[in-house]
Amino acid sequence: xxxxxxxxxxxxxxxxxxxxxxxxxxxxxxxxxxxxxxxxxxxxxxxxxxxxxxxxxxxxxxxxxxxxxxxxxxxxxxxxxxxxxxxxxxxxxxxxxxxxxxxxxxxxxxxxxxxxxxxxxxxxxxxxxxxxxxxxxxxxxxxxxxxxxxxxxxxxxxxxxxxxxxxxxxxxxxxxxxxxxxxxxxxxxxxxxxxxxxxxxxxxxxxxxxxxxxxxxxxxxxxxxxxxxxxxxxxxxxxxxxxxxxxxxxxxxxxxxxxxxxxxxxxxxxxxxxxxxxxxxxxxxxxxxxxxxxx
Numbered sequence: 001x002x003x004x005x006x007x008x009x010x011x012x013x014x015x016x017x018x019x020x021x022x023x024x025x026x027x028x029x030x031x032x033x034x035x036x037x038x039x040x041x042x043x044x045x046x047x048x049x050x051x052x053x054x055x056x057x058x059x060x061x062x063x064x065x066x067x068x069x070x071x072x073x074x075x076x077x078x079x080x081x082x083x084x085x086x087x088x089x090x091x092x093x094x095x096x097x098x099x100x101x102x103x104x105x106x107x108x109x110x111x112x113x114x115x116x117x118x119x120x121x122x123x124x125x126x127x128x129x130x131x132x133x134x135x136x137x138x139x140x141x142x143x144x145x146x147x148x149x150x151x152x153x154x155x156x157x158x159x160x161x162x163x164x165x166x167x168x169x170x171x172x173x174x175x176x177x178x179x180x181x182x183x184x185x186x187x188x189x190x191x192x193x194x195x196x197x198x199x200x201x202x203x204x205x206x207x208x209x210x211x212x213x214x215x216x217x218x219x220x221x222x223x224x225x226x227x228x229x230x231x232x233x234x235x236x237x238x239x240x241x242x243x244x245x246x247x248x249x250x251x252x253x254x255x256x257x258x259x260x261x262x263x264x265x266x267x268x269x270x271x272x273x274x275x276x277x278x279x280x281x282x283x284x285x286x287x288x289x290x291x292x293x294x295x
Contacts, residue, residue, distance in 0.1 A: 042106055141276050
């Protein structure tokens, strides 16, 4: 790909795209679409588009490394100030999201920051891609695991389903509600068989100590009875069911239970990445003392 540097190529592509966007948008329509600069309906990038996007991402990183290793774009991206700035902004976004739950991970800014970090991390991995030494192999395990975790989190978000469902005591329910208030039929029914609530003793505020829902989950092929507590979910047909709430006014006599239903098919690559990350980190902790002892 000779003749034009990648930084100029990306700049020209952005300018042409933005010019066409403005040309085809008029008056209030421009202001109306400005929200898409910040918030994005990531559901449109669900499988297989997210998988195709992942292949383009990997290909783009390899092209930058193979054809433009000494370009100004690569040097700027992999410089320490840029890397630390991107990591700092991502951490800030995560802290804000953890406090106020603003759905910041759906913003274009967050997605672009995460993409930039993946490109930087990918270039670093390719530069160190050699198993000639034990330390370097552990480095690749560690950073490769981190890359898999971040890529799976980014690409898997459009495929992630998260609903809330209110299940009345003794009744079956299969309609759940998403974050936008839309109704979604689940591929199974949930019946609340029993609800239990325990309070901490000798407290006037009646602070809940434990609340548990005994449910029966059923589809055409199987039936499963299980108990769900906070931090003790149940799993059924690729879905994870969490205890989320109940009728706080009724307390232990609550006639319904609120469950959180989550389907996340990309969680297994995340687990694999975590395994590699800890394997590399643990290996480095063991390798360094052994190396110093041998010296």
